[in-house]
Amino acid sequence: MFPTFQVRLLGMDPGSDYMLMMDFIPVDDKRYRYAFHSSSWIVAGKADPNSPPRIHVHPDSPAKGAQWMKQVLSFDKLKLTNNQLDDNGHIILNSMHRYQPRFHVVYVNPKTEDVSATDNFSTFVFPETKFTAVTAYQNHRITQLKIASNPFAKGFRDCDPDECVVEVLNQLQHPGGGGGGIGGGGSTLQQRAAAVAAGVQRQQQQQQQQQQQQQQQQRHPGVLPTYLSYQNHTSIKEEFQAPCDR
Numbered sequence: 001m002f003p004t005f006q007v008r009l010l011g012m013d014p015g016s017d018y019m020l021m022m023d024f025i026p027v028d029d030k031r032y033r034y035a036f037h038s039s040s041w042i043v044a045g046k047a048d049p050n051s052p053p054r055i056h057v058h059p060d061s062p063a064k065g066a067q068w069m070k071q072v073l074s075f076d077k078l079k080l081t082n083n084q085l086d087d088n089g090h091i092i093l094n095s096m097h098r099y100q101p102r103f104h105v106v107y108v109n110p111k112t113e114d115v116s117a118t119d120n121f122s123t124f125v126f127p128e129t130k131f132t133a134v135t136a137y138q139n140h141r142i143t144q145l146k147i148a149s150n151p152f153a154k155g156f157r158d159c160d161p162d163e164c165v166v167e168v169l170n171q172l173q174h175p176g177g178g179g180g181g182i183g184g185g186g187s188t189l190q191q192r193a194a195a196v197a198a199g200v201q202r203q204q205q206q207q208q209q210q211q212q213q214q215q216q217q218q219r220h221p222g223v224l225p226t227y228l229s230y231q232n233h234t235s236i237k238e239e240f241q242a243p244c245d246r
Contacts, residue, residue, distance in 0.1 A: 005078065007072070007124075014065045017107075023102050024099045024102070026099060030045070047094070056078045096103065097129070100130050103126075
């Protein structure tokens with residue numbers, strides 16, 4: 001997935017274990033197409049049926065709170081695909097549909113035998129990370145940004161990688177254009193991770209986002225994060241798209 005989702009966590013119990021997860025939910029029930037004459041996305045019809053939801057577990061999970069808090073966390077192994085028959089654990093999305101990523105922090109309570117308990121996590125949503133899933137970038141500036149950020153793309157750029165990124169980001173501050181296809185890599189964890197992920201998914205289907213956060217703060221004061229910020233080197237806002245592997 002590009003740009004990569006990055007976050008910084010604070011307020012965790014340094015000695016407790018946590019798992020970090022991400023999933024994606026549709027923004028609406030519409031399908032879109034890119035209008036080049038107006039450099040904008042327009043509704044093209046009703047959304048296609050969604051595949052069963054999948055959750056990506058951060059490959060370092062579970063880990064102590066101290067480890068999670070010591071640096072910016074990157075979900076650079078997360079892979080997206082539009083292949084409805086994918087068996088590699090990638091997140092399946094529909095091309096030309098809009099999605100909202102969700103970030104879950106799961107407290108692994110050693111005293112609880114039921115690892116699928118659903119009262120031990122907090123969910124964070126950053127509206128600026130909404131994107132349109134596509135199989136090819138519609139905005140050439142997004143393509144430039146990806147090339148500038150790719151250490152293996154030397155032959156496609158004529159400047160230092162850091163300077164290229166800054167230059168492209170400056171260009172992206174100006175309106176216009178959309179971005180590109182479905183991008184991503186899941187990782188398979190053991191039964192504990194799968195059970196916790198299943199519990200998270202069930203709970204998300206039952207309660208609204210804000211209600212969940214308020215409840216978790218009451219149930220686990222001082223254990224779940226008290227602060228979290230979205231860390232990303234881009235400010236592309238709603239027009240950026242994460243590309244999907246064919």
